[in-house]
Amino acid sequence: MATSTAKAPPRRGLRDWLNHLSGMDRDRLEQAIVGYLFVLPDLIGLLIFVAGPMIMALVISLTDWKLVGEPQFVGLHNYEIIFKDPKFGASLGRTILYTVSFVPLVYCLSLGMAVLLTRRSRSNNFFRTVYFMPVAMSLVVAGVIWRFMFDPGNGLINELLGAVGLPPSQWTGSVQTAMISVIIVSVWKSAGYFMIILLAGIQDIPTDYTEAAEIDGANRRQIFWHIILPLLKPTSFFVLVILTINALQAFDQIYVMTRGGPAYATYTLLMYTYEKAFREWNFGYAAAMAVALFAMVFVLTLVQVRYFRSGEIRD
Amino acid sequence: MKKYWRLITLALIIALMAGALPTALAQGPLKFWTFEYADAVDPFFTAYVDEWNATHDLQVERSEFPWAQYTGEILTTGIATGEAPDVFFISPGDWRRYAENGLALPLEDYMPQYLLDDLLPASVEAVTLNGHIYSVPFEMEPVVLWYNKSIFEEAGLEVPTTWDELLATAEALTTSDRYGILIPVNPDYYENFVFYPFLWMAGGEVVNEDFTAAAVNTPEAARALDLWGTLVREGWAAPTSTGNDPTDERFPLGQGAMFVSGYWVYGWLEASYPEFLEDLAVAPIPAPDEGDELATVYGGWTVMVYAGTEHPEEAAEFAIQMFGAEDNARAAAWGIEYNTKLSPRQSVLEDNAEFYTQFPHDAFAHEIFPTARAEPSYPPEIAQTVWEALQDVMFNNVSGEDAAAAWAEKIDAYLATR
Numbered sequence: 178m179a180t181s182t183a184k185a186p187p188r189r190g191l192r193d194w195l196n197h198l199s200g201m202d203r204d205r206l207e208q209a210i211v212g213y214l215f216v217l218p219d220l221i222g223l224l225i226f227v228a229g230p231m232i233m234a235l236v237i238s239l240t241d242w243k244l245v246g247e248p249q250f251v252g253l254h255n256y257e258i259i260f261k262d263p264k265f266g267a268s269l270g271r272t273i274l275y276t277v278s279f280v281p282l283v284y285c286l287s288l289g290m291a292v293l294l295t296r297r298s299r300s301n302n303f304f305r306t307v308y309f310m311p312v313a314m315s316l317v318v319a320g321v322i323w324r325f326m327f328d329p330g331n332g333l334i335n336e337l338l339g340a341v342g343l344p345p346s347q348w349t350g351s352v353q354t355a356m357i358s359v360i361i362v363s364v365w366k367s368a369g370y371f372m373i374i375l376l377a378g379i380q381d382i383p384t385d386y387t388e389a390a391e392i393d394g395a396n397r398r399q400i401f402w403h404i405i406l407p408l409l410k411p412t413s414f415f416v417l418v419i420l421t422i423n424a425l426q427a428f429d430q431i432y433v434m435t436r437g438g439p440a441y442a443t444y445t446l447l448m449y450t451y452e453k454a455f456r457e458w459n460f461g462y463a464a465a466m467a468v469a470l471f472a473m474v475f476v477l478t479l480v481q482v483r484y485f486r487s488g489e490i491r492d
Numbered sequence: 493m494k495k496y497w498r499l500i501t502l503a504l505i506i507a508l509m510a511g512a513l514p515t516a517l518a519q520g521p522l523k524f525w526t527f528e529y530a531d532a533v534d535p536f537f538t539a540y541v542d543e544w545n546a547t548h549d550l551q552v553e554r555s556e557f558p559w560a561q562y563t564g565e566i567l568t569t570g571i572a573t574g575e576a577p578d579v580f581f582i583s584p585g586d587w588r589r590y591a592e593n594g595l596a597l598p599l600e601d602y603m604p605q606y607l608l609d610d611l612l613p614a615s616v617e618a619v620t621l622n623g624h625i626y627s628v629p630f631e632m633e634p635v636v637l638w639y640n641k642s643i644f645e646e647a648g649l650e651v652p653t654t655w656d657e658l659l660a661t662a663e664a665l666t667t668s669d670r671y672g673i674l675i676p677v678n679p680d681y682y683e684n685f686v687f688y689p690f691l692w693m694a695g696g697e698v699v700n701e702d703f704t705a706a707a708v709n710t711p712e713a714a715r716a717l718d719l720w721g722t723l724v725r726e727g728w729a730a731p732t733s734t735g736n737d738p739t740d741e742r743f744p745l746g747q748g749a750m751f752v753s754g755y756w757v758y759g760w761l762e763a764s765y766p767e768f769l770e771d772l773a774v775a776p777i778p779a780p781d782e783g784d785e786l787a788t789v790y791g792g793w794t795v796m797v798y799a800g801t802e803h804p805e806e807a808a809e810f811a812i813q814m815f816g817a818e819d820n821a822r823a824a825a826w827g828i829e830y831n832t833k834l835s836p837r838q839s840v841l842e843d844n845a846e847f848y849t850q851f852p853h854d855a856f857a858h859e860i861f862p863t864a865r866a867e868p869s870y871p872p873e874i875a876q877t878v879w880e881a882l883q884d885v886m887f888n889n890v891s892g893e894d895a896a897a898a899w900a901e902k903i904d905a906y907l908a909t910r
Contacts, residue, residue: 191697205839244568244571244572244575244593245593245594245595302680324732324733325741327732328730328732328742328747329730329731329732330668330669330670330671330742330747331669331742331747338704347731348730348732349732350677350730351887352887352888359845403630410501435678435680436678436680437679438677438678438679438883438887439677439679439731439883439887440679440883440884440886440888441679441883441885442887451564451565452872452876454565454568455564455565456872456876457872457873458568458589
């Protein structure tokens with residue numbers, strides 16, 4: 178694994194890069210240009226639809242903009258309010274609670290499903306479809322179905338709990354259990370997707386390693402912990418980063434199920450941002466919250482990159 | 493040198509195209525936006541737009557958007573990016589913001605006199621601010637207490653007429669697989685809308701008449717809050733919603749005995765649960781005590797014209813003629829044929845007297861509507877305080893009194909910033 182970092186090209190500045198281009202012979206230059214032309218459509222899309230709005234958000238966050246009239250430049254004022262705003266703190270807290278439960282749960286569940294599906298078996302296709310089905314289902318439909326299942330009076334889940342002798346719960350109807358309910362649904366909805374990615378990762382691992390381990394007498398558990406899991410690190414890294422980003426941006430699933438209620442029990446940071454922007458038309462403040470969220474995602478991703486890099490060297 | 497000329501020509505062409513584009517867009521069709529209606533309602537719009545396009549040079553193009561987007565970000569985004577529609581449907585919840593911020597074209601100069609005479613004064617008042625009429629009202633949907641006759645007969649109970657009776661009936665009809673009553677519990681505009689009649693009947697108001705101070709720190713407001721709080725905390729009202737709030741499948745499925753909702757429920761049940769209509773009955777929302785005056789709220793969208801439209805004249809004509817043509821057939825069809833809604837035009841009620849003798853339209857037209865008030869349009873900062881107070885009494889064990897006090901504080905804090 179360490180080899181992959183060693184192979185990485187040395188970092189270059191813009192001038193080096195230009196020198197590099199001008200030093201090329203005609204053929205190679207042409208090749209390079211063709212290559213860049215190929216990535217150009219994506220690059221343009223990325224600049225216009227991702228980088229552009231991000232910069233705009235940053236600019237808007239420095240203004241007081243109420244949709245009507247021109248934005249007024251207010252410097253860092255919006256950021257100052259963020260830290261005094263109890264609603265921001267509370268919704269951030271709930272978002273973090275959601276993230277620390279959602280990410281490990283989805284990762285473990287999808288990894289478990291992926292491992293089960295790597296065994297050669299005829300039923301694989303069937304289970305793969307079943308596990309993936311929630312991903313393909315429309316968010317709104319899923320939200321409605323789960324609301325029915327969570328219904329405290331007639332819901333399927335309470336019926337099942339009753340059948341095995343457990344007491345019923347209020348689920349989304351109570352401040353204490355609403356968050357758990359939306360986490361259950363979010364996990365159910367996303368696990369299938371990440372299973373597919375992890376499955377691809379596992380299938381990419383050359384069978385030589387596992388076969389060699391088997392010959393050496395390793396059992397299934399040992400192969401999983403000492404061969405598959407370490408070799409799956411790049412995939413796991415990708416999955417965990419995407420999961421964390423998804424969790425911090427949790428919105429639609431919860432919005433469909435509870436509208437952030439009851440009594441704000443499932444009100445996340447993005448919901449608050451949305452409300453400030455599209456209901457109160459306080460775009461400057463909303464943009465500042467979006468930038469703050471971006472900063473958090475960015476820092477967390479950096480930490481994750483660090484962690485996984487350090488792991489690579491140890492291996 | 494040749495090369496440079498080519499480049500300059502190219503740059504000029506691009507610049508010309510970029511310059512010409514906005515003008516081309518501005519001359520484009522009149523844009524008319526609504527949310528997505530059921531397929532059965534579509535012919536109404538198609539017919540009107542086709543009729544308009546056949547007789548006018550300036551063509552109209554209708555776009556519809558999913559409900560969540562339409563009530564969420566779509567109009568806001570349209571305005572922010574200079575792509576706002578010329579004519580659009582607006583909810584009472586959003587109305588004030590558009591009117592106050594100069595986004596709505598005042599329509600009083602375009603409104604024909606026959607229409608002003610025909611429209612109910614209260615419905616015109618609901619779309620008037622500082623002497624300007626900012627939209628055209630075209631539908632009214634009052635809120636009532638729907639109930640399941642069979643369940644009541646089985647239990648030998650009468651429909652409640654006071655709040656004490658309401659609580660007792662809700663309790664008596666709650667079983668392990670049925671709620672006594674269904675009320676909206678999600679923190680949203682719709683929850684506020686259904687709650688207003690309770691607040692008004694108790695004698696409460698959200699803000700004072702001058703819109704300068706909160707009016708909710710009163711025993712009346714506390715009493716209304718406590719009623720909803722008790723229903724949910726005791727488990728007599730469902731603590732969750734299913735489906736979309738304005739409808740609730742649990743009612744036709746027999747999992748809720750009473751259902752506080754609007755006129756639209758009838759159209760929905762007719763289409764989705766026709767067999768349930770035999771069990772359906774309707775009553776006014778109970779007043780707090782015997783002899784208290786009844787009150788309810790009516791909702792309904794209105795048509796607004798964007799103040800920044802390039803064609804104010806045509807846009808206003810298109811908006812007004814949709815439901816305000818001298819011949820009221822289209823206005824009547826909207827409420828009778830395509831939906832179950834009352835028309836704010838008095839002539840529609842008079843010309844279709846026969847229809848309004850049938851269940852449940854008779855009750856809505858003659859019994860319920862006379863007690864109805866238009867949904868108030870509060871800024872989002874105030875609307876939010878309403879559902880926060882409700883959420884507190886229903887889910888945080890806060891007493892009506894404490895919730896009302898906190899509620900008033902939040903409203904006053906906001907009003908101080910206006």
